[in-house]
Amino acid sequence: MAQQSEPYRRITDWSLEGRRRLIEEHGDEIRFLLDESFTTFAECYPLGAFGFRETDDPVTDAVEFAVRRFAEGDIEPGKIAGPPTLRLFTQVRFWLGQKVGSGAFHEIMRRLSRRGHPDQVDALEHPPADTDSAEQAAVIESFVADLGTTLGGLRRRTCADLVGFWLHASEKFRARVFGWEEAGTLSRLAQERSAKERSLHEHDALFRFLALHYQYVPDADESPASRALVASMFASCPNLPPRYSIDDSVVAQRLRDPAISNARAAGRYRKQGLRTLLDACLGRIEARDDAPMERLSHVLGLISLGLTTLHAYRIEDDMLKARLQALPRPPAEIAR
Amino acid sequence: MSSRIPDLATLDDMILGDIEHDDPRHAEEAWQALVRTPGGVEAWEKALARRKRIDRIAALTRAHPWLAGVMLVLRRAGRRMKRAPLFAPTAVYPPVPALDAILDQTDDVARPHVQLAWGRIVELAVPMGEVVALEYPIDVEATIYYQSAQGEGRMRPGHHWRMEAGEAPVLLVLTIGGGGAGDLSAALSRAEACAGVVLVVAEP
Numbered sequence: 171m172a173q174q175s176e177p178y179r180r181i182t183d184w185s186l187e188g189r190r191r192l193i194e195e196h197g198d199e200i201r202f203l204l205d206e207s208f209t210t211f212a213e214c215y216p217l218g219a220f221g222f223r224e225t226d227d228p229v230t231d232a233v234e235f236a237v238r239r240f241a242e243g244d245i246e247p248g249k250i251a252g253p254p255t256l257r258l259f260t261q262v263r264f265w266l267g268q269k270v271g272s273g274a275f276h277e278i279m280r281r282l283s284r285r286g287h288p289d290q291v292d293a294l295e296h297p298p299a300d301t302d303s304a305e306q307a308a309v310i311e312s313f314v315a316d317l318g319t320t321l322g323g324l325r326r327r328t329c330a331d332l333v334g335f336w337l338h339a340s341e342k343f344r345a346r347v348f349g350w351e352e353a354g355t356l357s358r359l360a361q362e363r364s365a366k367e368r369s370l371h372e373h374d375a376l377f378r379f380l381a382l383h384y385q386y387v388p389d390a391d392e393s394p395a396s397r398a399l400v401a402s403m404f405a406s407c408p409n410l411p412p413r414y415s416i417d418d419s420v421v422a423q424r425l426r427d428p429a430i431s432n433a434r435a436a437g438r439y440r441k442q443g444l445r446t447l448l449d450a451c452l453g454r455i456e457a458r459d460d461a462p463m464e465r466l467s468h469v470l471g472l473i474s475l476g477l478t479t480l481h482a483y484r485i486e487d488d489m490l491k492a493r494l495q496a497l498p499r500p501p502a503e504i505a506r
Numbered sequence: 507m508s509s510r511i512p513d514l515a516t517l518d519d520m521i522l523g524d525i526e527h528d529d530p531r532h533a534e535e536a537w538q539a540l541v542r543t544p545g546g547v548e549a550w551e552k553a554l555a556r557r558k559r560i561d562r563i564a565a566l567t568r569a570h571p572w573l574a575g576v577m578l579v580l581r582r583a584g585r586r587m588k589r590a591p592l593f594a595p596t597a598v599y600p601p602v603p604a605l606d607a608i609l610d611q612t613d614d615v616a617r618p619h620v621q622l623a624w625g626r627i628v629e630l631a632v633p634m635g636e637v638v639a640l641e642y643p644i645d646v647e648a649t650i651y652y653q654s655a656q657g658e659g660r661m662r663p664g665h666h667w668r669m670e671a672g673e674a675p676v677l678l679v680l681t682i683g684g685g686g687a688g689d690l691s692a693a694l695s696r697a698e699a700c701a702g703v704v705l706v707v708a709e710p
Contacts, residue, residue, distance in 0.1 A: 177561045177562070177564040177565035177568060178564055178568065179568060196571070198571060198574040198575035198578055199567050199568065199571055199574040201574075201578055202567055202574040202575075202577055202578045202581075203560070203564060203567075203574075205578055205581050205582075206560055206563065206581075207560065209581065209626075210514070210556055210560075211514055211515060214513075214514055215513070215514070227582070227585050227586075229581075229585065230582060230585070251519075251522075251523075251524035251525075251526075251527030251528050252522055252523075252524045252527075256564070256568075257522075257564070260518075260560050260564065261515075261518065261519065261522070261524070262514075262515040262518070263515035263516060263518065263519050263528070264528070266515065267528075272528070272529060276529075276532055279513045279515075279516070282513070283510050283513055314538050314541060314542045315534075315538060317538070317541040317542075318534060318537035318538030318539075318540070318541050318542075319534070319537065321537050321540065321541055322520075322525075322526065322533060322534075322537040325520065325521075325523055326523055326526070330521040330522075330523075330550075330554050330557070331554070333521075333550065334547070334550050334551055334554055337540070337546055337547045337550055338547050341547055344541065344542070345544070348542050350544040406523060409558075
């Protein structure tokens with residue numbers, strides 16, 4: 171699998187002198203990255219709300235603020251998320267936070283967002299269908315919290331493309347649970363793939379999300395199979411198809427585990443770990459629990475697993491196949 | 507209970523995987539909003555496309571720093587535009603033969619193309635050896651400039667650009683009202699409108 175080359179220069183010297191030198195040497199590049207990022211932001215939200223001039227050229231005003239702040243301000247690399255590279259100059263939220271403070275940033279964005287996000291569809295226009303009781307509403311809220319936590323975990327432990335595939339694959343289910351009309355349009359990411367590729371990626375995303383949601387992803391220290399599985403499929407990975415995971419050869423190098431000495435061993439243990447995880451998730455779905463939260467998780471399980479899950483991971487296992495075929499079909503209105 | 511899709515800047519930090527580090531409380535709200543609100547799929551996809559685009563451009567400007575400088579000048583010139591022209595030029599390959607274009611006898615085969623945006627720079631991946639044209643209404647007086655690591659200049663009217671080995675990236679800029687300036691910098695300082703396209707080599 172091809173590795174992405176790093177698009178951003180590293181910032182190696184964070185002293186005031188080092189930062190000023192960086193701007194002297196790479197000022198055009200830095201300003202261009204800031205300009206591109208602020209321009210995109212300003213197409214949706216007024217920079218004037220953050221104190222930049224509304225007349226004249228607020229984008230240039232914002233760019234020069236960021237450059238001055240970097241050159242003169244108290245910026246500690248340890249407090250910055252992400253790699254210490256020029257990518258920092260593409261992160262508008264960071265610079266607007268430097269301008270007004272992160273608390274004020276959120277307040278301003280809340281105020282601006284009431285005017286409407288470009289992609290916003292007001293959830294209140296379609297009130298939830300079956301939540302006329304406080305208890306049901308509480309279950310839904312709890313489920314939202316769980317899904318949100320898991321989605322953040324999926325991003326941290328894989329990559330952004332998989333989050334997109336999960337959002338698309340689960341849209342019917344979420345629309346039904348939360349009571350809105352799903353758009354039903356094919357996402358751009360999905361359009362770039364053949365139908366078969368899309369289906370494989372979506373099943374991959376659904377399975378990894380489900381495993382995280384059920385909290386069945388093993389601790390890496392349990393066994394070689396757990397270590398290989400986690401290091402490959404539940405670790406932040408390059409946003410690169412087709413596998414969206416860490417290469418077996420890289421896993422073997424990183425783990426320095428005598429049992430996982432090469433790519434072949436890593437691949438074998440990874441598949442073993444996958445089978446165990448799939449078995450656990452199937453077990454949870456098969457042992458259906460009728461408590462309200464569990465019912466929602468159960469239905470999530472039904473839409474998340476299928477024979478395509480096995481195809482996505484090239485697993486040939488008659489027992490797993492039989493169990494997947496035996497699962498009840500999800501309700502028609504949320505079936506994919 | 508209402509919820510709103512996270513804003514563009516927050517979505518970008520979610521895509522980058524940075525949001526929990528900076529702001530754990532708002533991170534929780536943002537992920538929940540993405541899950542429960544209609545429009546989340548499209549919002550995420552658009553944010554992802556924006557992030558991938560700026561990463562691509564960053565890689566280009568890192569490898570070719572001269573590109574950053576001229577693109578910055580074009581962006582600032584674009585913001586000085588009082589009004590964008592009503593048409594948008596198109597970068598396309600291969601070009602339609604001139605007579606066919608005049609007689610409106612273009613064939614129906616879709617040619618790879620990208621529409622330029624006034625005051626902005628777009629990208630177009632072109633296979634080696636292909637000829638690229640910037641198409642715009644025949645009655646418009648425009649000047650096209652080129653710039654690459656090898657040099658810069660003004661293209662002769664009707665001239666097209668052939669992608670040759672070792673040249674990419676190549677910046678083509680269409681200006682209106684530049685007064686026929688000899689070089690791109692002078693043209694951008696005087697142009698009433700400008701739009702650019704960066705040509706990169708398409709992967710086989």
